[in-house]
Amino acid sequence: MALETTSLNSAGIGADNPAVKARANIFEMTQEAEEAVLRPKDAGPWSHALRAALAARIAVLNGEADLATRYAEGAEEFAPLADPDTDGTGQGLAEVVAFMDKVAADTRNIAAEDISGLRAGGVADADIVRLCELNAFLAYQIRVIAGLRLMKGAFA
Amino acid sequence: MNNVIRKFTRNVPHWQPRVKPVDLQEATEAQLDALKVTPSNTKVSDYVLTLAHDVESLKVRSPLFNAIMYDKGGMSRAERELGALGASMVNHCIYCAAVHAMRHAQLEKSTEVTDKLFRDGAKAELGKRDRAIFDFAVALSECPSQAGPEHVAALKEAGLDEAEVLDLILSASLFGWANRLMHVLGDPVRIDDSGA
Numbered sequence: 001m002a003l004e005t006t007s008l009n010s011a012g013i014g015a016d017n018p019a020v021k022a023r024a025n026i027f028e029m030t031q032e033a034e035e036a037v038l039r040p041k042d043a044g045p046w047s048h049a050l051r052a053a054l055a056a057r058i059a060v061l062n063g064e065a066d067l068a069t070r071y072a073e074g075a076e077e078f079a080p081l082a083d084p085d086t087d088g089t090g091q092g093l094a095e096v097v098a099f100m101d102k103v104a105a106d107t108r109n110i111a112a113e114d115i116s117g118l119r120a121g122g123v124a125d126a127d128i129v130r131l132c133e134l135n136a137f138l139a140y141q142i143r144v145i146a147g148l149r150l151m152k153g154a155f156a
Numbered sequence: 157m158n159n160v161i162r163k164f165t166r167n168v169p170h171w172q173p174r175v176k177p178v179d180l181q182e183a184t185e186a187q188l189d190a191l192k193v194t195p196s197n198t199k200v201s202d203y204v205l206t207l208a209h210d211v212e213s214l215k216v217r218s219p220l221f222n223a224i225m226y227d228k229g230g231m232s233r234a235e236r237e238l239g240a241l242g243a244s245m246v247n248h249c250i251y252c253a254a255v256h257a258m259r260h261a262q263l264e265k266s267t268e269v270t271d272k273l274f275r276d277g278a279k280a281e282l283g284k285r286d287r288a289i290f291d292f293a294v295a296l297s298e299c300p301s302q303a304g305p306e307h308v309a310a311l312k313e314a315g316l317d318e319a320e321v322l323d324l325i326l327s328a329s330l331f332g333w334a335n336r337l338m339h340v341l342g343d344p345v346r347i348d349d350s351g352a
């Protein structure tokens with residue numbers, strides 16, 4: 001199976017790198033996970049376009065401009081949310097956007113109130129879990145990309 | 157009364173969800189399949205039942221997690237646990253830090269490294285190789301990542317080869333994921349303080 005995954009492409013590292021080759025299963029599963037959180041069959045209230053916009057936004061918060069551009073391509077009407085200066089009010093998503101920013105960039109300070117606030121705002125438990133999985137996967141993918149880029153520089 | 161744990165410990169707490177986990181009695185077929193629930197295996201943790209709300213993610217996450225932490229070759233299992241611990245300390249995920257500090261201690265048959273890290277924090281005095289591994293995991297776990305060429309140079313100087321560096325990237329990054337589920341969706345608690 002050709003290993004053309006988002007993380008390898010974004011880091012500019014070839015699937016023929018011996019270390020990557022030895023972990024090909026992990027890169028395949030990483031791509032499957034991307035499908036599951038960005039383009040799930042059962043998206044709940046968070047459409048594929050909204051997920052793409054939030055993914056782009058989290059990439060920007062992490063200084064990953066190229067990945068942000070890649071995700072923003074699927075953001076459609078939610079494209080403004082890819083800019084962290086947009087607070088989501090215009091989309092009726094201010095609470096969701098603020099929560100996603102905090103989980104992505106200030107994880108350690110997340111508290112019970114952040115979850116109870118979403119629940120009080122009418123977000124169902126299953127949909128809170130969906131938001132967390134999207135955010136959590138991106139934290140992983142973005143760091144894999146950042147790490148691979150450094151690895152490539154050091155072992156070239 | 158339940159007490160939320162706020163300090164790092166190797167004594168693994170109970171994880172108390174902040175949302176309602178999926179009720180097994182009401183689980184869909186897809187959820188039961190992802191949970192691998194069978195008539196002979198009906199014990200599922202609250203954490204996994206919580207994640208079953210997003211069944212497509214759960215299904216791919218578990219095998220990926222196991223491959224990154226346990227597949228043969230590359231970096232040792234104990235060192236992967238140290239990568240996981242570095243991330244968990246940055247994100248202040250008490251539960252993940254406890255589980256992976258405990259596993260590190262078990263694999264190393266020594267609590268020395270994790271004792272020092274929990275007592276003295278990230279600046280604890282560590283051996284050269286552990287220092288380089290822990291520092292890289294910590295730097296990569298910040299938002300945005302603070303890991304730079306100097307961190308990878310330190311890893312190389314400490315003797316890590318490319319395959320080991322890749323395993324460290326994967327294990328530290330994986331806990332960027334795990335921490336954002338464990339620490340966000342639940343509280344680490346002691347249910348019974350009258351015990352040991």
